[in-house]
Amino acid sequence: MQKGSVGIIGVGLIGGSIGLQALRSGRQVFLFEPFARNKVTNARFPGAQIVSTLADLVVASHLIFVATPVSAIPGVARELVNHVAPGHVVSDVASVKRPVAEILAEALLGRCQYVPTHPMAGSEQSGADAARADLFDDAVAFICPEFASEPGAVDLVTLFWEDLGARAVRSTVTEHDQLVAAMSHLPHVVAALLVNQVARSGGSRLAGPGYRDTTRIASGSPALWSEILVANSDLVLEQLTGFKDLLEEFLSLLSAKDVKKLQAFLDEAKRNRDI
Amino acid sequence: MQKGSVGIIGVGLIGGSIGLQALRSGRQVFLFEPFARNKVTNARFPGAQIVSTLADLVVASHLIFVATPVSAIPGVARELVNHVAPGHVVSDVASVKRPVAEILAEALLGRCQYVPTHPMAGSEQSGADAARADLFDDAVAFICPEFASEPGAVDLVTLFWEDLGARAVRSTVTEHDQLVAAMSHLPHVVAALLVNQVARSGGSRLAGPGYRDTTRIASGSPALWSEILVANSDLVLEQLTGFKDLLEEFLSLLSAKDVKKLQAFLDEAKRNRDI
Numbered sequence: 001m002q003k004g005s006v007g008i009i010g011v012g013l014i015g016g017s018i019g020l021q022a023l024r025s026g027r028q029v030f031l032f033e034p035f036a037r038n039k040v041t042n043a044r045f046p047g048a049q050i051v052s053t054l055a056d057l058v059v060a061s062h063l064i065f066v067a068t069p070v071s072a073i074p075g076v077a078r079e080l081v082n083h084v085a086p087g088h089v090v091s092d093v094a095s096v097k098r099p100v101a102e103i104l105a106e107a108l109l110g111r112c113q114y115v116p117t118h119p120m121a122g123s124e125q126s127g128a129d130a131a132r133a134d135l136f137d138d139a140v141a142f143i144c145p146e147f148a149s150e151p152g153a154v155d156l157v158t159l160f161w162e163d164l165g166a167r168a169v170r171s172t173v174t175e176h177d178q179l180v181a182a183m184s185h186l187p188h189v190v191a192a193l194l195v196n197q198v199a200r201s202g203g204s205r206l207a208g209p210g211y212r213d214t215t216r217i218a219s220g221s222p223a224l225w226s227e228i229l230v231a232n233s234d235l236v237l238e239q240l241t242g243f244k245d246l247l248e249e250f251l252s253l254l255s256a257k258d259v260k261k262l263q264a265f266l267d268e269a270k271r272n273r274d275i
Numbered sequence: 276m277q278k279g280s281v282g283i284i285g286v287g288l289i290g291g292s293i294g295l296q297a298l299r300s301g302r303q304v305f306l307f308e309p310f311a312r313n314k315v316t317n318a319r320f321p322g323a324q325i326v327s328t329l330a331d332l333v334v335a336s337h338l339i340f341v342a343t344p345v346s347a348i349p350g351v352a353r354e355l356v357n358h359v360a361p362g363h364v365v366s367d368v369a370s371v372k373r374p375v376a377e378i379l380a381e382a383l384l385g386r387c388q389y390v391p392t393h394p395m396a397g398s399e400q401s402g403a404d405a406a407r408a409d410l411f412d413d414a415v416a417f418i419c420p421e422f423a424s425e426p427g428a429v430d431l432v433t434l435f436w437e438d439l440g441a442r443a444v445r446s447t448v449t450e451h452d453q454l455v456a457a458m459s460h461l462p463h464v465v466a467a468l469l470v471n472q473v474a475r476s477g478g479s480r481l482a483g484p485g486y487r488d489t490t491r492i493a494s495g496s497p498a499l500w501s502e503i504l505v506a507n508s509d510l511v512l513e514q515l516t517g518f519k520d521l522l523e524e525f526l527s528l529l530s531a532k533d534v535k536k537l538q539a540f541l542d543e544a545k546r547n548r549d550i
Contacts, residue, residue, distance in 0.1 A: 120483035140481045169481060182476035187489040189525060190469050192544035194462060197518045199547040201457035206415045206444060208395035210492040214462040217485040218548045222541035230532045240526055243472045244519070250464060251515055257505045266497035269467035272474040273493040 002028055006160070007061025009054060009076055011040045013123060014093050015067030016131025021164045023047050024133050032057040033128075034068060034076065040128055058083040063160060066092040066104065070227040073100055077107035088112035089153045093119060095180060096232040097144055097173035105147045113153035116144040116173060119166055120184065124219035134165065141166035144173045181235035188225060189240060191218040277303055281435070282336025284329060284351055286315045288398060289368050290342030291406025296439045298322050299408050307332040308403075309343060309351065315403055333358040338435060341367040341379065345502040348375055352382035363387035364428045368394060370455060371507040372419055372448035380422045388428035391419040391448060394441055395459065399494035409440065416441035419448045456510035463500060464515060466493040 005028040008015045015031075022029050029048040033040045040050055051057050058064060058080065066076050073094065084090065090108055094100040094116075101116045108114045121139035123130055141161040145154040158168045171179070195218045198204050204211055229236055253261045280303040283290045290306075297304050304323040308315045315325050326332050333339060333355065341351050348369065359365065365383055369375040369391075376391045383389045396414035398405055416436040420429040433443045446454070470493045473479050479486055504511055528536045 120481060122483065122485065139483060179477060179481060182473045183479055183482040183486050186472065187469060187486050190465055191489055192541050193518060193521045193525060194465050195544040195547045196540070197461065197514065197521055198457045199543075200517060201514065202454060203550070204458055204547070205550075206395060206417075206454060207458040208397065208414060210397065211458050211462050213488045213491050214466055215548055216488050218541075218544045220541075220545070222538045222545055225541055226534050226538035229529060229537060230534050233529050233532055237526065237529055239472065239476065240522065240529070242475060243468060244522055244526070246468045246472055247515065247519055247522070250468060251512065251519070254504060254508050254512055254515070257508055259501050259505050262504060263497045263501035265471070266467050266493075266495075266500055268474075269470040269493040270495070270497055272470045272479070273490050275479070 002060070003062055004028065005030065005060060005062045007032065007057040007064045009057060009064065009066050010034065010068030010072070011038065011045075011128045011131075012067065012069075013126045013128075013130045013135070014119065014121075015065065016045070016128040017121075017133065017135035018065060018067065018093070018164065019045055019048055020131055020133040021136065025163055028060075030057050030060045034072060038128060044128060044131075054079050055083050058088065062087070062089065063156060064088060064090045066090065066094075069224055070094050070096065070100060070231050074103055077103050080104075081107045081111065084108060084112040086112055089156055090114050091117050091157050093117055094231075095184065095228045097142070097176045099231045101144065101147065101173045109147060113150055114147045115154055115157040116147070117157060117161060118142040118176060118180070119161065119164075120180075121166075122220075124216055126221040126224060136161070137165040139166045141168050142176050143168050143170050144176060145170055146172055177232055177235055181232055181239045185229060185232055185236045186239040186243060188217055188220065189229065189236070190243065191215045194218070277335075278337055279303065280305065280335060280337045282307065282332040282339045284332060284339065284341050285309065285343030285347065286313065286320075286403045286406075287342065287344075288401045288403075288405045288410075289394065289396075290340065291320070291403040292396075292408065292410035293340060293342065293368070293439065294320055294323055295406055295408040296411065300438055303335075305332050305335045309347060313403060319403060319406075329354050330358050333363065337362070337364065338431060339363060339365045341365065341369075344499055345369055345371065345375060345506050349378055352378050355379075356382050356386065359383060359387040361387055364431055365389045366392050366432050368392055369506075370459065370503045372417070372451045374506045376419065376422065376448045384422060388425055389422045390429055390432040391422065392432060392436065393417040393451060393455070394436065394439075395455075396441070397495070399491055401496040401499060411436070412440040414441045416443050417451045418443050418445050419451060420445055421447055452507055452510055456507055456514045460504060460507055460511045461514040461518060463492055463495065464504065464511070465518065466490045469493070
């Protein structure tokens with residue numbers, strides 16, 4: 001492995017965007033895509049070295065990102081075990097951290113360094129074709145240091161994300177999962193519910209920009225998102241239940257035509273949104 | 276009154292944007308702002324004639340738009356009665372049509388032509404300062420012809436909106452209110468609920484672009500929106516109840532960790548959103 005080299009397992013929206021921006025900043029980049037149906041080409045990633053086995057990727061890379069869908073991570077973990085060495089720093093980018101980190105930590109601890117991360121960036125699109133070098137500009141990247149025995153490994157991963165343009169924020173995997181259940185997973189579910197309710201009421205053909213913005217993320221990959229939501233289901237259920245309580249409160253204010261209290265509710269929302 | 280002249284009562288985001296774009300296309304524009312606290316100036320509306328009474332506006336204008344908040348419409352209607360003449364065409368732009376149209380139709384029918392409208396455009400901002408000449412570019416403008424005894428009045432209003440850049444769509448006031456309850460009022464409530472739930476769970480300080488887009492409209496004016504929601508409360512309650520049913524269905528799928536059915540739900544949302 002060469003210092004500063006980065007290997008990416010899973011070249012979708014996130015993995016691909018990491019690759020593009022790492023190439024831009026002059027790093028050696030190795031790409032391995034475990035799913036044959038996803039084509040990764042040098043036309044799309046000029047200068048990257050596209051390898052055909054996970055073993056080839058590991059031997060060449062210093063910092064290794066697991067960027068596959070959540071459901072592929074157990075398989076990747078089992079294979080990583082056979083190839084990693086003490087000098088390696090492994091990270092992952094899954095949107096849910098505790099369940100994923102438990103799998104990877106069990107496989108990797110004692111063999112190499114492991115530092116889970118999660119960039120709060122994305123798009124309603126998915127796949128390598130949607131990857132963009134600027135995807136992480138100013139995005140928050142969570143760094144979870146709790147599994148690393150060498151502080152240098154955490155620093156390496158932190159600096160890497162900052163190099164990509166992100167703002168690194170440290171948290172535990174549990175704190176992370178609580179925060180994203182509210183800030184990311186809940187909005188995703190709500191957008192999907194909204195789209196389906198509007199569709200049942202005659203569709204959105206004539207809708208304005210408010211509807212379009214509010215529901216953009218409902219175009220995200222159903223396969224990826226159903227896995228994420230189930231992986232974080234306890235915390236997402238908590239959020240959805242809190243949301244439902246507020247919905248019931250709002251329903252009763254609207255049934256009573258209580259303009260004053262409705263306005264107070266919307267005022268609170270505006271204040272919270274305008275922060 | 277001069278042919279083609281337009282008078283606007285209430286110079287906020289919508290009234291002001293109508294004024295700016297009508298000025299651009301060379302029309303004579305008269306502005307009357309009933310609330311002294313809202314300042315309307317020629318620096319903001321160059322070329323417009325700012326009048327100080329509703330009577331002055333009516334006498335000068337051929338086409339008259341009522342563009343005040345919903346709660347001010349009964350007062351405006353009472354005053355309009357004293358000034359309109361058979362040659363006038365009155366319209367309004369309220370986000371809810373049946374309750375508003377009932378008030379204006381009762382006041383105006385037999386005295387002048389009345390054609391309710393509603394442009395599906397807006398922003399989370401409000402007031403004359405937020406007005407933009409291009410606000411209606413490609414927006415749907417509902418035109419409700421059912422109160423006009425002269426088809427020429429409906430054509431005049433339709434052509435006016437098309438001149439402003441909008442796509443005119445005819446509907447009854449009742450059909451309109453059903454459509455916007457789903458496409459506009461429901462998303463507004465949902466965005467507010469989402470913001471308040473996220474705030475109760477630690478805030479959105481670290482949230483990504485998904486949260487920001489999904490909740491943008493929650494910054495809209497609480498005073499205007501509480502009035503709109505109460506004015507259309509029966510139909511909004513219907514939408515919120517349908518939304519709550521879907522939420523409960525989703526909660527039970529997630530509790531059961533039924534990845535397949537969750538994915539089917541998200542697939543349906545993606546298909547509906549991508550139309």
